[in-house]
Amino acid sequence: MADFHQEIERLRDEIRGHDRRYYVDATPTVSDQEYDRLLSRLKELEAAHPELVTPDSPTQRVAGEPIDGFQTVEHARRMYSIDNSYDAAELGEWARRCFEAVDPEIAALEAEITALGAEHEGLKGKRDDATTRRRKEIEDRRLELAGVRAERLAWGEEHGYPVDGGYTCEPKIDGVAVSLRYEEGKLVQALSRGDGRRGDDITANVRTIRSVPLTLSGKRPVPEVVEVRGEIVMPQADFERVNAALVAEGKEPIVNPRNGTAGTLKQLDPQVAAARGLRFIAHGQGELTGAPFATYEDWLAALADWGVPTNPLTKACGDMRAALAYIDGFATDRAGLGYGTDGVVVKVGRYDLQEQLGYTSRFPRWCMAYKYAAEQAVTELLEVDWQVGKTGKLTPRAKMTPVFVAGTTVQHATLHNLGEVRRKDIRTGDTVVIEKAGEIIPQVVSVVLEKRSAGATPIEPPVTCPVCGAEVLIEYDQRRQNDITSYQARVEREKKAAEKAGREPSEIPHPEPLSELDESGRYCSDPECPAQLKERLIHFAGRSQMDIDGMGEKVVEQLLDAGLVRSYGDLFSLHEKRDAVLALERMGEKKADNLFAGIEAAKQRGLARVLVGLGVRHVGSTASQILAAHYGSIDALTAASEEEIATFKVDGAESGIGDEIARSIAEYLRSAKGRHVIDELREAGVRLEETAADRPATLGAALAGKTLVVTGTLTKYSRSEIEGLIAQHGGKPTGSVSKSTDYLVAGEKAGSKLAKAEKLGVPVLSETDFEQLLAATD
Numbered sequence: 042m043a044d045f046h047q048e049i050e051r052l053r054d055e056i057r058g059h060d061r062r063y064y065v066d067a068t069p070t071v072s073d074q075e076y077d078r079l080l081s082r083l084k085e086l087e088a089a090h091p092e093l094v095t096p097d098s099p100t101q102r103v104a105g106e107p108i109d110g111f112q113t114v115e116h117a118r119r120m121y122s123i124d125n126s127y128d129a130a131e132l133g134e135w136a137r138r139c140f141e142a143v144d145p146e147i148a149a150l151e152a153e154i155t156a157l158g159a160e161h162e163g164l165k166g167k168r169d170d171a172t173t174r175r176r177k178e179i180e181d182r183r184l185e186l187a188g189v190r191a192e193r194l195a196w197g198e199e200h201g202y203p204v205d206g207g208y209t210c211e212p213k214i215d216g217v218a219v220s221l222r223y224e225e226g227k228l229v230q231a232l233s234r235g236d237g238r239r240g241d242d243i244t245a246n247v248r249t250i251r252s253v254p255l256t257l258s259g260k261r262p263v264p265e266v267v268e269v270r271g272e273i274v275m276p277q278a279d280f281e282r283v284n285a286a287l288v289a290e291g292k293e294p295i296v297n298p299r300n301g302t303a304g305t306l307k308q309l310d311p312q313v314a315a316a317r318g319l320r321f322i323a324h325g326q327g328e329l330t331g332a333p334f335a336t337y338e339d340w341l342a343a344l345a346d347w348g349v350p351t352n353p354l355t356k357a358c359g360d361m362r363a364a365l366a367y368i369d370g371f372a373t374d375r376a377g378l379g380y381g382t383d384g385v386v387v388k389v390g391r392y393d394l395q396e397q398l399g400y401t402s403r404f405p406r407w408c409m410a411y412k413y414a415a416e417q418a419v420t421e422l423l424e425v426d427w428q429v430g431k432t433g434k435l436t437p438r439a440k441m442t443p444v445f446v447a448g449t450t451v452q453h454a455t456l457h458n459l460g461e462v463r464r465k466d467i468r469t470g471d472t473v474v475i476e477k478a479g480e481i482i483p484q485v486v487s488v489v490l491e492k493r494s495a496g497a498t499p500i501e502p503p504v505t506c507p508v509c510g511a512e513v514l515i516e517y518d519q520r521r522q523n524d525i526t527s528y529q530a531r532v533e534r535e536k537k538a539a540e541k542a543g544r545e546p547s548e549i550p551h552p553e554p555l556s557e558l559d560e561s562g563r564y565c566s567d568p569e570c571p572a573q574l575k576e577r578l579i580h581f582a583g584r585s586q587m588d589i590d591g592m593g594e595k596v597v598e599q600l601l602d603a604g605l606v607r608s609y610g611d612l613f614s615l616h617e618k619r620d621a622v623l624a625l626e627r628m629g630e631k632k633a634d635n636l637f638a639g640i641e642a643a644k645q646r647g648l649a650r651v652l653v654g655l656g657v658r659h660v661g662s663t664a665s666q667i668l669a670a671h672y673g674s675i676d677a678l679t680a681a682s683e684e685e686i687a688t689f690k691v692d693g694a695e696s697g698i699g700d701e702i703a704r705s706i707a708e709y710l711r712s713a714k715g716r717h718v719i720d721e722l723r724e725a726g727v728r729l730e731e732t733a734a735d736r737p738a739t740l741g742a743a744l745a746g747k748t749l750v751v752t753g754t755l756t757k758y759s760r761s762e763i764e765g766l767i768a769q770h771g772g773k774p775t776g777s778v779s780k781s782t783d784y785l786v787a788g789e790k791a792g793s794k795l796a797k798a799e800k801l802g803v804p805v806l807s808e809t810d811f812e813q814l815l816a817a818t819d
């Protein structure tokens with residue numbers, strides 16, 4: 042039971058992560074098929090444990106995010122997603138469900154079976170001969186009818202589950218869904234799908250799309266309200282043209298047409314949208330006044346008459362045999378289409394039957410998508426190198442024998458992290474299956490184990506940064522870590538609950554210790570690593586850190602390019618290279634002097650600002666202030682043990698530092714690299730002490746006199762850490778919400794306290810809000 046619970050939670054987390062990368066960041070890391078596999082597994086578990094289904098589960102809602110800067114508007118009728126399958130047999134099962142639900146013969150048989158059942162019920166308790174005879178008759182007849190029903194189903198299977206009015210097959214267009222609302226024939230609003238209930242008002246951008254008629258007119262009368270639903274796509278040719286232009290302007294190209302479409306519709310300037318060559322193709326109906334249409338095909342015919350583009354490849358299929366033939370044919374035809382598709386949508390054509398079939402929370406039951414599997418290829422993994430990103434993350438990258446897949450030759454694939462490598466057991470020299478996730482980044486899907494040679498060698502992760510040689514820091518899956526740290530507490534809770542209920546406590550399985558399988562990232566520990574130096578220097582010079590006047594992003598770039606700065610320490614002797622600085626583009630005397638003065642002034646910021654400026658992992662501004670206030674100097678801090686840093690108290694309360702921060706700062710200060718950075722700063726005359734005068738008057742006062750309650754599962758702090766932080770800043774953490782509570786800090790799965798706070802009008806803060814509240818006054 043607990044295991045299911047955990048797997049469900051883990052799947053939900055993982056799926057939400059993919060949703061975010063797919064819909065918001067436009068950088069999916071798995072193929073659609075892999076994503077859909079995770080979702081099916083979750084559905085399966087939830088079906089077996091319906092009590093664990095929550096309204097926010099990814100199985101319960103249409104994914105998508107509202108866009109900043111656009112107005113969100115409620116849909117007149119919900120916009121659904123479509124259930125999908127990669128498997129013809131599954132498509133057949135869907136058709137069987139449709140057939141069973143709408144076939145008139147089956148309906149007649151069922152009506153008779155039900156009536157007989159009622160009659161049988163009515164005979165209960167009577168024992169006369171006539172009744173006994175009738176009862177027997179009913180039983181025989183029911184058996185007979187069940188047989189006829191089974192025969193009818195078998196007939197249906199043999200004949201491709203034909204439904205009255207037939208099925209309609211169409212390309213599944215890989216674009217962005219939109220709902221166009223016409224009132225009195227005029228386009229008044231275009232909404233994105235959003236979460237299915239509410240979408241973004243993207244009218245201004247949609248108006249620029251030529252194939253979207255601004256007025257409906259034709260031989261047929263136009264109803265007062267007509268909502269046309271369909272897909273907006275960026276044709277391949279326009280995608281290439283737009284990208285060529287972007288690259289020529291020195292901008293980032295779009296990753297694929299689907300992202301290009303979504304991105305274009307999010308543009309705040311309709312001029313941009315106008316130049317992108319988007320197209321609209323109708324495939325559905327929203328609100329409609331007046332007489333309803335009998336079938337989807339009638340609807341498409343009306344749209345064509347009114348000047349709305351429909352898909353010429355739409356085909357009526359009497360049964361599933363014809364539908365499968367369509368799917369087969371389209372698998373090859375779709376390559377020449379000029380716009381992206383990822384499958385075929387099959388719909389029951391008659392609207393009355395559609396209504397009869399109804400909807401689940403996410404999908405119409407009358408519609409199903411068959412999706413083509415992502416193109417895969419088999420190749421050999423030659424070697425793995427570890428690339429250092431600008432945040433210091435080390436990502437394993439596979440170099441492979443070049444292979445052609447989904448339109449391009451591929452030679453590299455990302456392996457994400459060591460956890461992924463170990464879970465898939467990928468080794469150098471292996472034969473691997475690769476595919477493109479969302480047709481973008483090639484992934485290694487799996488290893489062909491039968492072909493593993495004796496020479497295949499496990500991939501060894503670097504223990505030092507391949508660029509600068511600094512030590513590597515390892516991070517593990519957060520949920521697993523929480524599982525382990527909360528174990529004792531869960532046992533205690535169960536003990537108490539059992540005691541209260543007068544039963545034996547049930548055993549809570551001990552979580553497995555962390556292993557390489559849980560590794561989620563490796564990071565270079567050196568903030569001055571050349572691979573990260575630019576981002577680091579920008580951060581170091583930033584307003585809340587060293588606050589160096591005149592040193593913005595551009596200047597940092599120039600200094601690095603000219604080789605004038607290679608470390609934080611170099612900054613402080615920059616004035617000695619005055620001529621070289623003056624030689625930089627757009628750098629006059631005045632600007633240079635201003636920069637030198639800014640650097641000079643930064644020497645006096647004090648220890649807290651230096652600490653946060655160094656950008657040591659996990660050591661943010663609040664932690665830096667607490668550390669600086671407690672230790673007073675870098676030497677005292679360096680001399681302290683990790684354990685001491687993790688556990689010291691401030692005014693008798695937890696400091697808010699905790700294990701993770703303590704480990705990170707102690708490791709850094711102990712490392713050769715860290716010592717070198719500190720020595721350089723000291724030599725340059727940067728003040729590495731902290732006195733009361735350095736402390737902002739507000740530290741310890743950000744929450745002065747305020748009462749806060751913490752509830753739910755937090756991701757960044759343990760309960761005692763955050764309560765320590767509240768106390769640190771002058772606030773008072775309490776246990777229950779009342780009228781006198783100033784703030785509720787709510788993590789995930791906040792329950793009754795959240796409801797109460799909302800009822801009482803107590804402001805609710807997320808962890809980020811909370812940090813901002815501290816930072817605003819820090």
Ligand SMILES: NC(=O)c1ccc[n+]([C@@H]2O[C@H](COP(=O)([O-])OP(=O)(O)OC[C@H]3O[C@@H](n4cnc5c(N)ncnc54)[C@H](O)[C@@H]3O)[C@@H](O)[C@H]2O)c1
Pocket residue numbers: 059060062063064069070071072073074076077103104121122123125211212213214215216217218219234271272324325386410478479
């Ligand atoms: N790879 C990833 O990380 C990742 C993450 C999230 C989602 N996804 C993929 O996206 C899917 C979910 O996205 P979704 O909810 O937009 O579903 P979807 O894109 O698979 O299908 C639903 C949409 O298809 C569109 N459509 C195209 N042609 C159509 C036609 N002829 N008739 C009717 N509708 C048509 C509609 O706009 C509808 O909203 C997942 O199943 C998965 O395959 C992948």
Ligand SMILES: [Zn+2]
Pocket residue numbers: 429506507508509510511565566567570571572
């Ligand atoms: Zn490095």
